[in-house]
Amino acid sequence: MLDFSRQYASIREEVLAAIEQVCDSQRFILGPAVESFEQAAALACNAPHAIGCASGTDALWLALAAAGIGPGHAVITTPFSFFASVSSILRTGAQPLLADIDPLTFNLSPQSVNEVILQHSGSALKAVLPVHLYGQCADWDAFQELKHRHGFLLVEDAAQAFGAAWRDTPAGSLGDLAAFSFYPTKNLSAFGDAGLLTASSPEFDEHARMLRAHGMRRRYFHDEIGWNSRLDSLQAAVLEVKLRHLPRWNQQRRELAHRYDQLLTEAGLAARNTAEGIVLPFTDPRATHVFHQYVIRAPRRDALRQYLADRQIGTEVYYPLPLHLQTSLASLGYRQGDFPVSEQAASEVLALPIYPELRDDEQQTVVDAILSFYK
Ligand SMILES: *Cc1c(COP(=O)(O)O)cnc(C)c1O
Numbered sequence: 061m062l063d064f065s066r067q068y069a070s071i072r073e074e075v076l077a078a079i080e081q082v083c084d085s086q087r088f089i090l091g092p093a094v095e096s097f098e099q100a101a102a103l104a105c106n107a108p109h110a111i112g113c114a115s116g117t118d119a120l121w122l123a124l125a126a127a128g129i130g131p132g133h134a135v136i137t138t139p140f141s142f143f144a145s146v147s148s149i150l151r152t153g154a155q156p157l158l159a160d161i162d163p164l165t166f167n168l169s170p171q172s173v174n175e176v177i178l179q180h181s182g183s184a185l186k187a188v189l190p191v192h193l194y195g196q197c198a199d200w201d202a203f204q205e206l207k208h209r210h211g212f213l214l215v216e217d218a219a220q221a222f223g224a225a226w227r228d229t230p231a232g233s234l235g236d237l238a239a240f241s242f243y244p245t246k247n248l249s250a251f252g253d254a255g256l257l258t259a260s261s262p263e264f265d266e267h268a269r270m271l272r273a274h275g276m277r278r279r280y281f282h283d284e285i286g287w288n289s290r291l292d293s294l295q296a297a298v299l300e301v302k303l304r305h306l307p308r309w310n311q312q313r314r315e316l317a318h319r320y321d322q323l324l325t326e327a328g329l330a331a332r333n334t335a336e337g338i339v340l341p342f343t344d345p346r347a348t349h350v351f352h353q354y355v356i357r358a359p360r361r362d363a364l365r366q367y368l369a370d371r372q373i374g375t376e377v378y379y380p381l382p383l384h385l386q387t388s389l390a391s392l393g394y395r396q397g398d399f400p401v402s403e404q405a406a407s408e409v410l411a412l413p414i415y416p417e418l419r420d421d422e423q424q425t426v427v428d429a430i431l432s433f434y435k
Pocket residue numbers: 115116117118141142144145191217219220241242243253254255
């Protein structure tokens with residue numbers, strides 16, 4: 061599914077030199093390495109402010125908390141995402157409201173969001189949190205329009221989308237705030253846990269910086285209950301090296317995705333729905349997709365996955381159980397059937413191996429195995 065050693069081999073000298081520099085400085089928390097990475101990241105996504113933190117989950121919480129979201133407020137997001145999209149809302153004390161996804165892109169559906177807004181007209185809706193799932197930006201034209209009509213904040217969960225864009229505006233500068241994850245499997249990844257948020261205003265920037273360091277403006281004077289979510293200098297140094305290679309890596313991902321499309325189509329496997337075959341990923345013409353994942357809809361998905369696993373081909377299901385059906389989120393009050401598009405996606409999606417160093421012959425092997433399964 062993913063071989064980290066190939067990428068490491070290609071940047072080993074550069075990364076080790078950056079790590080050595082941090083070791084020589086003996087500055088391990090925040091400091092010049094973090095400031096330097098924050099500037100490079102802000103520049104890369106054309107955002108006025110970027111704040112490094114300990115994880116993508118923390119970046120989501122910091123983004124919401126920096127905007128003053130808390131008890132008594134409501135935030136709308138998608139049930140078809142990683143758990144943190146919802147748990148970060150709960151962590152602020154706000155109420156998560158869920159809306160279904162678009163069946164083509166798997167991203168939060170603006171029409172469903174609009175329906176939820178109308179159903180919950182009494183609640184203090186403060187923000188909508190679309191997730192750029194699999195590396196493709198959510199429909200930002202429509203969310204911008206809803207924002208102008210209803211006056212909420214837009215917060216991007218861009219954990220899977222560093223380098224993605226909507227109408228050439230990079231993820232990280234689309235919303236009022238945005239959260240990124242650098243977990244090792246992400247398309248921009250650290251050597252451990254790390255995250256970053258971007259902010260559109262100096263007020264949000266200042267508030268987030270204060271919250272990531274125990275709510276301190278002055279040392280040992282705590283104006284608010286923050287948290288420890290500082291970014292390690294070593295992670296920042298690694299990330300700054302990798303950020304320089306990211307445009308090329310994202311381009312390689314797009315080329316690999318295009319080649320999967322071709323190979324699966326030539327094999328006669330591609331179809332419009334799962335009754336007829338495999339459904340290929342859909343790219344909105346307004347989106348610059350970075351293919352953090354290449355996700356198909358597959359008939360008899362679980363049997364296919366087992367068949368591939370038996371042939372040493374790794375695949376993954378993102379995500380097998382929508383968030384409204386998670387045991388720990390039962391108190392949100394949703395039931396099976398509430399989000400049918402998400403529920404169907406959860407039973408059909410399969411992520412095939414995709415990373416910049418994946419070889420042509422390996423891609424061919426994956427497609428041959430899929431073909432022999434359906435024969
Ligand atoms: C990975 C991920 C997160 C959480 O990031 P961590 O760095 O693992 O805390 C949040 N949202 C989405 C969509 C993710 O994929």
